[in-house]
Amino acid sequence: MSIGNQQSGIDERALIQAVQAGDKAAFKAIYEQYQDRIYNLIYYAVGDRAAAQDVLQIVFLKAYRGLAGFRFESSLATWIYRIAINECQNQNRKHGYEHVPFEAILGTGEEIDAGAPPDELHLTDERREIVGEALLALAPHLRTVIVLRYVDGLSYKEIAYVLECSAGTVASRLNRALCQLEERLRPLRRLL
Amino acid sequence: MKLFKVNLRCLYSRRRLAVYADGEVPRRTADRIENHLVDCGECRAILLRLREGQRFASQVPRRSLASDQWAEIEALIAADGKRSPAPTRVHFAGWRRPAWASLATVLLALVSLSLLILTAILNRQSHIDYSRTSGVTGSLDLSDFHAVSISDMAQSTEPHVVAEGYVSDVRIDNEDGDLIFKLVDDVKRPQPFVVCEIIGPIKLAPPPVGSRVRVYGVSRYDGKQDHQWYEVHPVLDIEVVRR
Numbered sequence: 001m002s003i004g005n006q007q008s009g010i011d012e013r014a015l016i017q018a019v020q021a022g023d024k025a026a027f028k029a030i031y032e033q034y035q036d037r038i039y040n041l042i043y044y045a046v047g048d049r050a051a052a053q054d055v056l057q058i059v060f061l062k063a064y065r066g067l068a069g070f071r072f073e074s075s076l077a078t079w080i081y082r083i084a085i086n087e088c089q090n091q092n093r094k095h096g097y098e099h100v101p102f103e104a105i106l107g108t109g110e111e112i113d114a115g116a117p118p119d120e121l122h123l124t125d126e127r128r129e130i131v132g133e134a135l136l137a138l139a140p141h142l143r144t145v146i147v148l149r150y151v152d153g154l155s156y157k158e159i160a161y162v163l164e165c166s167a168g169t170v171a172s173r174l175n176r177a178l179c180q181l182e183e184r185l186r187p188l189r190r191l192l
Numbered sequence: 193m194k195l196f197k198v199n200l201r202c203l204y205s206r207r208r209l210a211v212y213a214d215g216e217v218p219r220r221t222a223d224r225i226e227n228h229l230v231d232c233g234e235c236r237a238i239l240l241r242l243r244e245g246q247r248f249a250s251q252v253p254r255r256s257l258a259s260d261q262w263a264e265i266e267a268l269i270a271a272d273g274k275r276s277p278a279p280t281r282v283h284f285a286g287w288r289r290p291a292w293a294s295l296a297t298v299l300l301a302l303v304s305l306s307l308l309i310l311t312a313i314l315n316r317q318s319h320i321d322y323s324r325t326s327g328v329t330g331s332l333d334l335s336d337f338h339a340v341s342i343s344d345m346a347q348s349t350e351p352h353v354v355a356e357g358y359v360s361d362v363r364i365d366n367e368d369g370d371l372i373f374k375l376v377d378d379v380k381r382p383q384p385f386v387v388c389e390i391i392g393p394i395k396l397a398p399p400p401v402g403s404r405v406r407v408y409g410v411s412r413y414d415g416k417q418d419h420q421w422y423e424v425h426p427v428l429d430i431e432v433v434r435r
Contacts, residue, residue, distance in 0.1 A: 024269070028262060036256055043255040050416060054368070054391075056261055057426075061268045094369060128253035135252050149214075150249035156216060174210040178245030179238070185248050192248060 012076050019067045027067070031060055034077065037152060038084050044143045045088035047136050055091050059084045074161060078154075081162040085144065092140055127192050134184045142177035149174060201228045205235050213242045263351035264426070267410045270333075271394050271428045337408050342377050343384045345411065345422040353411040355386055355424060356433065362398045365389065371398050375407060375424075387414070389425040399430050406431040 018026035038059060043052040062083050070079065135143050141163075148154045148162060156167045163170065185192060205225045211217050212225050229236050338350040342357050357375040360382070365372045371390040376382065379402060388407050390396045399405045408431070409424035 024266070027269075028266075031262060031265065035261070036254070039257045040255045044252075049255075049258065050414070051368070052255075053257065053259075053261055056257070057264050057268055058392075060261075060265045061272060064265075064269050065272065125253075128251050131248050131251040132253045132255075134248070146249050146252065150246065151252050151254055156211065168207070171211045172207065174214075175206070175242065178210060178242045178249060180245075181248050182241045182245035186244075189244065192251065 013072065016067060016070055016072070016076060019064070020070070027064055030063075030076070034080055035060075037077075038080060040151065041081065041084055041144070041147055042088055044135060044147045045085070045140050046091055047140075051091065055084075055087055059087050062087065075158075078158050078161050081148070081154075082164070085162055088140070088144075130188065131181075131185065131192065134181060137184060138177060138180050142173060142180060145170060145173045146177050146181065202232060202235055205229070205232070206238060209235070209239055210242055213239060213246060264410045264412075267352060267428055268394070268426065271426075334408075340411070342375060342386050345384075345386050348411055351410055352408075353424060354406050354408045355388075356406045357386070357404070359399045359401050359403050359405055360385065362401055371396075373398055373401075375405070385421070387419075387421055387423045387425070388427045389423060391426040394426055394428060396427060396430060399432055400435065403432055404434040406433060 012030075015026045015030055019030065035056070039052060039056050042055045042059065043049065046052055046055060059080070063080050066083065070076070074082075135146060138146075145159060145163070148159045149156075154162065156170050159170045160167045205212075205228045208217055208221060208225060212222060217225070229239065334354075337352045337354040338348070340348045340350065340353045340355055342355055345353075345355065355375055357377055358379045360374045360376045360379055362371070362373040364370070370392065373388050373390075375386045375388055377384065386407075388409065390398065407424050407427055408429040409427040412423050412425050414421055414423050414425075
């Protein structure tokens with residue numbers, strides 16, 4: 001699955017050219033198209049909602065600045081993803097954002113099983129929250145590769161472009177990330 | 193010799209198992225891995241773990257923005273200059289400067305620092321009461337900013353505000369390294385206050401403590417447990433009313 005296929009009929013090239021001509025409304029359209037995906041990626045990279053919002057602002061400021069030099073050599077999506085990843089790395093280096101430890105949120109198996117059975121929809125949300133927290137317990141570069149592949153559905157080639165590494169490195173990181181995620185969630189596999 | 197061959201096959205397969213589990217290896221590679229899996233329990237176990245990991249990964253929840261950030265981004269862009277985007281190069285991790293460029297950058301930084309220090313000394317000596325800490329407001333439309341008193345900040349729904357008050361405290365935020373200062377109505381009373389945050393992309397000098405200033409920026413509420421206060425964040429410009 002390629003993220004290029006996820007465009008919703010908007011002529012992206014025309015939007016970029018409009019931004020390059022100084023049309024701020026066109027940039028707003030680009031922001032609206034990508035804000036959620038980019039926020040999601042940043043959130044899992046820095047592990048903090050407030051910090052993710054701040055980083056998102058800087059990413060789109062940099063995207064706006066950089067669009068004049070955009071030469072259509074990559075898709076706009078992967079180009080913005082790349083800015084986001086680099087900004088997350090900057091922020092993580094600068095501030096060392098920490099997330100609440102997985103165990104602190106998850107508690108023990110007994111605590112999870114206790115209480116009245118919740119309805120199915122609520123249970124699904126709960127399961128997803130547990131998986132989300134488990135992901136945050138991995139190293140940032142491992143979280144990122146999981147989000148890019150399994151949440152955003154990027155191809156290995158696209159991930160390699162975004163992370164500026166080889167497809168082999170992507171595969172090796174995915175190997176490690178998936179094994180670590182499985183290891184963390186193994187005790188809860190019946191629940192998930 | 194047999195053991196050596198088995199290890200090499202394991203190595204070959206394990207490097208490709210995640211891609212194989214994703215169904216993204218060519219048919220010939222898939223055949224080779226499958227032939228190996230028939231004989232190797234360890235690699236089969238790893239494949240099962242990877243598949244389980246993929247099942248978990250497909251349940252990772254997608255996070256959404258709690259509030260639209262366009263007003264803040266628009267303000268940042270406005271502060272960056274009212275112009276079509278300049279051809280700014282986006283620097284990536286793999287990009288390397290040549291050695292002479294690093295040296296030139298260091299020299300340029302030293303010269304700039306010297307000039308800054310010199311300017312600061314001259315400004316102090318001549319007691320020039322400059323009204324702004326930077327020229328950013330020149331590129332902003334001041335009519336976009338709504339005057340809000342510090343005590344009324346909680347009631348304001350305007351994204352772009354200008355708040356006037358006394359600077360009671362200037363420090364560097366421990367969390368993100370940004371410059372922050374407190375704005376109060378009365379220097380002798382700590383409440384009510386607004387926290388003003390100067391972020392990296394906007395180059396602004398912090399105002400002196402005790403000075404009366406007008407602060408232009410984006411209003412927001414910081415709901416962190418140990419914060420829970422109103423902020424002007426980012427600060428887009430500072431006008432010094434009285435030193």
